[in-house]
Amino acid sequence: MSRDHRTVSLKLSKVLNDIGVNERMILKRRRTVLLWDTMDTLGTDRLLGKNISTYRFGSQTEGSTTLGLHSDTDTLFCYNKYNVIQDWGEWQPGKLNLLMIQDETTSPGYCLLQCLKLDEPLPFPTALLNHELGRYLRVSRGKVLVKNTAHRDSAIPGSVSNGPASSIQGGPGFADHDSVPAHHCNSWPVEARPWLLQQGLGRWPSEDIKRYCETTGCFVVPVSSKNGQNEQLEWRISTSQAERCLMFNINITQLRCYILMKMILKTFINPRCNGVLSSFMCKTVLFHCIQNTRSNNWVQSNLLPCLMCCLTVLQNFVRQENCPHFIIPENNLMAGRISPHNKHKILEILQNILQGGDCALQEIPTDDLGMRLQVKMNMDEGFQYYQTPAQIHNKISTGLLLNTTIAISMNHDHFLNEIMHDGNEMVRERLLNFMFSLTRMYREVGISSLEKSALKLLAPLLSSSLGSVIASYDIYTTHSISPEALTWFSVCLNSDVASGRLKLASALYCIGDMERAEFVLRNTEENYDLNSVEPVCGCHYHPMYYQRQGFKHKCNTGNEEVIIKHIIAFCVRFLRCEICCVPEELQYEMFRSTQEDRLERDEIFDFWMDSAVVDSLPYLYFLQYKTYGALQRVADQQRALANLVTTIETEQNLGHRETALNLIGQCMEQENRHIDALRCYMKSLNIRCRNNAANFLICKLLSLSVNMQ
Incomplete structure (x- = not known):
């Protein structure tokens, strides 16, 4: 290796370290995404009994991404009620058993799924098919096979069907999201067994890694191959868990190579070649x-x-039009993907990059990589406008923490x-x-x-709901709060x-x-540092604007639980059975929807509208404002009202701004400022014209005004 190559390599490694491709940030990304998986699986699978496990695969989980790559999130939902064998x-009684079949009609890396009987290990009779x-x-050929379109009915509303995935485009601050249904097979794929015995020059992966990979089995994903004969019946065999294990066992230089390849793909190849390389x-x-x-x-x-x-x-691989899958090499990932025209362009681009060495890297705009490399090579010392490594690491940590808190809120x-x-009573139980x-x-x-x-x-927010449900019943029956309710409240006082x-x-x-x-x-007000606390709402999608500097600084310190206690403010949710713990002004939010409004709601995502959320x-x-009014502390009451108005005007990241405006409007009514109240309700309707309690509050205000006249 020449001295120039060594110098460029070291400078390039430093640039990648600066933009977050270093051991600390990679481990942080991995831990965070695995934590999301764990929360979703514990919640959906264990607590709610949905029998679904959640896995996030790809760049976010591996840590093989940067802020500038904007990598999407690939979520696999595994339906555990099926036993794929x-x-x-491996047949199990009482389960929905599906037998993987590979024959002359299936492409390498793909299979058919034959439906078996529930009560004995025999094929499902064709006569029972209705x-x-x-x-x-x-x-097909006397066998009852599962269509790979079986899950299309359960696609996420608002998403776009993309093969087996339901794709939702992310807004500012959010990654695009692909949700893929799958079934798990406990045994290692037959086609992949030769891989367990292979040993290359690099003696990687080790025997221990291979043994672990073998225990992960495989998934079957509902998508057929490009050139398959069974478009509606083929299922792709996925070794995603094994591949994630392999990615977790590569070193930092290898990971940086992968990220640089993705940047080259994004900058030079895919824009000119229709995105044919993945x-x-x-x-x-x-x-x-x-x-x-x-x-x-x-x-x-x-x-x-x-x-x-x-x-x-x-x-x-491009020249041969054959990119052999690493674990199932018979599966050619490039089969039928590259046209002669694109092949010629890709080979030409790659040849130019190989001949130019680091010159091409200096042209990569992603994360300012090219310009940063030039600065490191002392070619452009005057270029200083980009973010410092500390700022970038804080930004990554901020995004990870916000996504973690949104996951908590959504669960x-x-x-x-x-x-x-x-x-x-059932809610309480x-x-x-x-x-x-x-x-x-x-x-x-x-x-x-x-x-x-x-x-x-997960526990504190549930404890908060339980305490409030019990307290609401207590208030209804005895106009007091029982020690049981107070105990559950005490568990959640430091949830955030x-x-x-x-x-x-x-409730008090x-x-x-x-x-x-x-x-x-x-x-609460003493703990709520306006310079560092951010509101978080997982009820519905809304853009997250710029975060406070104090918030970003603290995101990079401590573990999730400690940080959330000090800089996150979740929205406050009340079910209808908590109504006795809710002031009258907020109760209207529980009944915000007319029958006509309900037709405008998304039945999957808008269920929160039957609650009061603020x-x-x-x-x-x-x-x-209400408490100081009851205590006849007029100056403090007016200060609270002024703070409430200021919050609406200055806080960018509110998830329920229309509800806050409705509360201000009712405060204005109590101040006999009816015109100001009407303005608040109209602003609220400008944010959400349907399914908004402001519609009722305006009618109530106008009725009151008419009666007063």
Whole structure:
């Protein structure tokens, strides 16, 4: 290796370190995404009994991305009620057993799924196939096979069908999201067994890694091959868990090579060649190179030659129009994808990059990589406008924490949606069961496990709901709050900066205990640092604008649980069975929808509209306004009202701004400022014209005005 290559490699490694491709940020990305998976699986699978496990695969989980690559999130939903088998001996009674079949009609890396009987290990009889089952099953060569279109009915509303995936485009600050249904097979794919015995020059992967990969089995995903004969019947065999294990066992130089390949793809190749090459192909190229190259080559001072090696292998694959899947090499990832015209262009581009060495890298705009490299090489010392490494690392940490808190909020939302239409007593019983299940699981899992962290994040918001449900019943029957309710409230007081305390204060206000309510509210206001606390709402999608500097600074310190306690304010949610803990002004939000409005709602995502939901900061000031009014502390009451108005004008990241405006409007009515109240309601309708309590509040205000005249 020439001295120039060594110099460029070291400078390039430093640039990648600066933009977040370093061990610390990679481990942080991996832990965060695995924590999301764990929360979703514990919530959906274990607590709600949906029998679905959640897995996030791809760049976000691997840590093989940067801010500028804008990598999407690939979520796989595994339906555990199916038992996918490759051998009749794996058949299980009482389960929906599906036998993987590979014959002369199936493409390499793909299979058919034969439906078997529930009560004995025999094929499902073709005679029992009726019209209803015909939507999901088809008879072929005397076998009842599952169609790969069976899951299309469950596509996410608002999404776009993209093969097996439901794709939702992310807004500002959010990644695009692909949701893929799948079934799991516990046994390692037959086609992949030769891979377990292979050994390359790099002696990678190790025997231990291969043994672990074998235990992960495989998934079957509902999509056919490009050139398959069974378009509606083929299922792709996915070894995503094994591939994730491989990515977790590569070194930093290898990961940086992969990221550079993706940047080259994004900058030079895919814009000119219709996106025919995928990042998965680049990952496959990397795996082949690591397997066939001595391990001592993969060091930071050799990054550029390692990258050129990868690009040379990619060039050969394109030339041969064959990119063999790393684990199932008979599966050609490029089959039928590259036209002669695109092939010529790709080979030409790759050849120019290989001849130019680091020159092409200096042209990459993603994350300012090219310009940063020029600065490191002392070619453009005057270029200083880009973000510092500390700012970039803070930005990555901020995004990860915000997504974690949204995951917590959404899980809480899903729990409440599952029970919200049950009777009051049933809601209480189910919330108690959730809490007891969480406690039992917490005791069973390891001390430092992801499960323990996930459970500690999920429990407080559920505890808050349980305390409020019990308190609402107490208030209805005895106009007091029982010690049981107060105990559950106490568990959630530090769930975040405000929401747990505000639910307690709301209940205290509703029983007329103004002194204690005022104390809790004052304590909440003292903890709510306006320079560092951000509101978080997982009820619906809304853009997250610029975060506070104090918030971004603190995101990069401590673990999730500690950080959330000090800089996150979840929105405050009340089910209808909590109505006695809710001031009259907020109760209107529980009945915001007319029958006509309901036709405009998304039945999957808009269930929160049957509850009262408000952002923490406006609710804090509203409760202070009401409490100080009851205590006849006029100056404090007016200060709270002024803070409430200021919050609406200055806080960019509110998820329920229309509700806050409705609360201000009702405060204005109580101040006899009816014109100001009407303005608030009209502003609220400008944000959400349907399914908004403002429609009723305006009618009520106009009726009052007419009667006064």
